[in-house]
Amino acid sequence: MKKILLVVAVVALYILHQDIWFWRSSHLVFGFIPIGLFYQACFSVAASLLMWLLVTYAWPSHLEREVEIPEEDAPR
Amino acid sequence: MIPAIVVFLYLAVVLYIGIFAFRRASGREKAEDYFLASRSLGPFVFLFSLFGTNMTAFAILGSSGHAFNNGIVTFGLMASSSGLVIPLTIFLIGTRMWALGKKYGFMTPVQMFRDRWECTHIGTFIFAVQAVLLIPYIIIGIMGGGTTLYAISGGVVPFWFGGAIVAMVVMSYVFFGGMRGTAWVNTFQTTLFLLFGAIALIVIGAGMGGFSSAAEALKSSPLAYLLSRERISPYYFFSYTFIPLSAIAFPHILIFCLTAEKMKHFKKTVIFYPLCILAIWLPCVFLGVMANRVTEVPQIRAKQEARRVLATQGRNMAPEQRDELREKAAGDDVIMLLLQQYAPLWLAGLLGAGIMAAVMASDSQILALSTMFTEDVFAFYGGKARFGEAVQVMTGRIFIVLITLFAYAIALRAPESIFELAIQYGFSGFAALSPLLVAALFWKGSTKWGALAVTVWVAIAVAFVAILQAVVPAPAPGPSTILWAPGGFEVLSRTPGGTAVLGFMPVVPMVLISTLLMIVVSSMTKKPDATTVARYFGGRDR
Numbered sequence: 001m002k003k004i005l006l007v008v009a010v011v012a013l014y015i016l017h018q019d020i021w022f023w024r025s026s027h028l029v030f031g032f033i034p035i036g037l038f039y040q041a042c043f044s045v046a047a048s049l050l051m052w053l054l055v056t057y058a059w060p061s062h063l064e065r066e067v068e069i070p071e072e073d074a075p076r
Numbered sequence: 077m078i079p080a081i082v083v084f085l086y087l088a089v090v091l092y093i094g095i096f097a098f099r100r101a102s103g104r105e106k107a108e109d110y111f112l113a114s115r116s117l118g119p120f121v122f123l124f125s126l127f128g129t130n131m132t133a134f135a136i137l138g139s140s141g142h143a144f145n146n147g148i149v150t151f152g153l154m155a156s157s158s159g160l161v162i163p164l165t166i167f168l169i170g171t172r173m174w175a176l177g178k179k180y181g182f183m184t185p186v187q188m189f190r191d192r193w194e195c196t197h198i199g200t201f202i203f204a205v206q207a208v209l210l211i212p213y214i215i216i217g218i219m220g221g222g223t224t225l226y227a228i229s230g231g232v233v234p235f236w237f238g239g240a241i242v243a244m245v246v247m248s249y250v251f252f253g254g255m256r257g258t259a260w261v262n263t264f265q266t267t268l269f270l271l272f273g274a275i276a277l278i279v280i281g282a283g284m285g286g287f288s289s290a291a292e293a294l295k296s297s298p299l300a301y302l303l304s305r306e307r308i309s310p311y312y313f314f315s316y317t318f319i320p321l322s323a324i325a326f327p328h329i330l331i332f333c334l335t336a337e338k339m340k341h342f343k344k345t346v347i348f349y350p351l352c353i354l355a356i357w358l359p360c361v362f363l364g365v366m367a368n369r370v371t372e373v374p375q376i377r378a379k380q381e382a383r384r385v386l387a388t389q390g391r392n393m394a395p396e397q398r399d400e401l402r403e404k405a406a407g408d409d410v411i412m413l414l415l416q417q418y419a420p421l422w423l424a425g426l427l428g429a430g431i432m433a434a435v436m437a438s439d440s441q442i443l444a445l446s447t448m449f450t451e452d453v454f455a456f457y458g459g460k461a462r463f464g465e466a467v468q469v470m471t472g473r474i475f476i477v478l479i480t481l482f483a484y485a486i487a488l489r490a491p492e493s494i495f496e497l498a499i500q501y502g503f504s505g506f507a508a509l510s511p512l513l514v515a516a517l518f519w520k521g522s523t524k525w526g527a528l529a530v531t532v533w534v535a536i537a538v539a540f541v542a543i544l545q546a547v548v549p550a551p552a553p554g555p556s557t558i559l560w561a562p563g564g565f566e567v568l569s570r571t572p573g574g575t576a577v578l579g580f581m582p583v584v585p586m587v588l589i590s591t592l593l594m595i596v597v598s599s600m601t602k603k604p605d606a607t608t609v610a611r612y613f614g615g616r617d618r
Contacts, residue, residue, distance in 0.1 A: 026303035047350040063175035
């Protein structure tokens with residue numbers, strides 16, 4: 001369930017990148033930042049938070065364990 | 077000239093770091109030490125060097141130049157989409173490659189492909205396509221170096237000489253320091269250009285008397301469209317989200333993923349990557365847009381005039397005249413012009429060094445090409461077994477010299493702007509190669525024939541786009557030139573900025589067809605041996 005929610009969050013954020021609702025607006029946030037730019041900056045912060053969720057709840061720790069106990073067969 | 081002296085001092089420091097790394101490694105002429113720093117990078121160096129590796133000249137020069145002419149859309153096109161897609165691919169693919177590298181000793185992606193799909197010459201073909209696609213990236217670094225030194229010195233250091241100096245410095249520390257030197261230099265450079273954005277924003281903002289009045293004036297001028305995306309097609313904007321797929325498929329990024337000492341070092345990289353992109357791109361894009369209000373700088377006025385003439389009279393001009401105007405309107409040096417206008421001389425020098433830091437990110441690509449050549453070709457075809465590891469490392473060093481000289485020669489002749497050159501060839505091609513990695517690591521049923529089909533397709537598609545754009549001149553700003561519209565349905569067109577397929581950038585059909593080819597061809601061909609597949613997927617469910 002946790003993984004499904006994370007996949008949904010990734011897809012949702014990807015869709016939210018296409019912010020058609022601010023497409024034609026040149027409104028200035030704080031009097032100087034165009035709203036389209038401000039939105040995309042906030043999007044970057046959201047992406048970082050999403051990465052934190054992935055690292056916290058979906059870290060592939062089995063890969064670390066596999067490396068700690070190397071298999072005998074090496075590549076040809 | 078003072079800023080140029082500061083930049084030269086910076087170049088000397090960078091060179092010293094590379095040579096210091098060489099001394100640290102002396103006596104250890106092992107390939108894994110030279111090419112991968114013995115897989116021993118700590119969390120801080122790993123984050124900063126991996127990020128720095130991916131920030132080339134276009135992160136600062138190209139982004140502000142693109143924003144100068146196209147507006148705020150630049151940030152959404154490349155920065156924020158990269159902030160989502162790149163760390164995600166590092167999280168999913170980079171960690172797996174790291175584990176396989178530790179387990180089986182892989183030093184390049186092709187080594188993994190050869191083992192995973194039990195192939196030999198198909199691996200060599202993948203190497204050749206990767207190498208051809210990577211070279212434009214190296215050229216960008218040299219072009220950026222030439223442009224920056226020319227601008228910083230006020231035209232005293234010509235483009236050819238500036239490019240030569242940057243090429244020489246990068247070549248030297250990569251030659252001596254290998255991966256350790258490159259990673260240390262990248263860490264130093266990333267620290268510099270993270271500081272660059274904030275300082276440039278404060279200094280230029282103060283010089284302009286605050287951004288509010290400039291932004292308001294821009295909003296009420298005919299250039300107000302730069303503050304929104306009203307002139308950008310949503311299809312084009314969407315297409316760009318496919319471009320960051322290229323990052324993980326770039327051999328230098330994937331090879332960098334093999335240098336981490338522990339897998340947990342990826343955690344900070346994945347989390348902080350979007351914030352690092354934000355810290356560099358937001359000031360550069362914003363300043364690029366605001367530069368349109370700095371009309372007291374004659375060079376900026378000349379660029380705006382060229383842009384205006386191109387938009388109003390471009391349709392009636394010869395293609396050569398349009399190209400000439402495009403070159404005049406290009407804003408790659410706009411950040412430097414702002415610094416010259418508003419920053420004190422010594423600070424302009426320090427900030428110029430910050431720009432040089434980004435410009436010189438081609439080091440990792442040069443080292444990656446050398447690693448690939450020595451491992452995927454020299455060692456694979458018996459060179460290592462016959463001549464030993466010390467000769468292998470020396471071969472890698474000679475290759476570094478040759479590839480740098482070759483890239484420099486091309487940089488002197490290439491007329492395209494930094495940004496376009498990177499996007500149209502390198503990025504789209506590598507993005508379309510990313511299904512190779514996904515298939516190798518996540519799909520048991522993938523085969524070497526599927527991989528071959530993908531690689532052949534990418535080579536043909538990139539060559540087709542390059543030839544098309546060379547043969548059909550770019551139209552003036554406005555409607556595209558329709559090249560193929562069966563039954564009135566527009567399929568292929570030449571746009572002012574490149575090529576469009578069904579309204580999308582070529583990268584979209586390239587990635588989708590690559591994926592389709594991998595699935596269809598793999599489904600019809602013989603799978604690798606079960607024991608090989610088991611070594612990659614074990615008993616876990618996939």
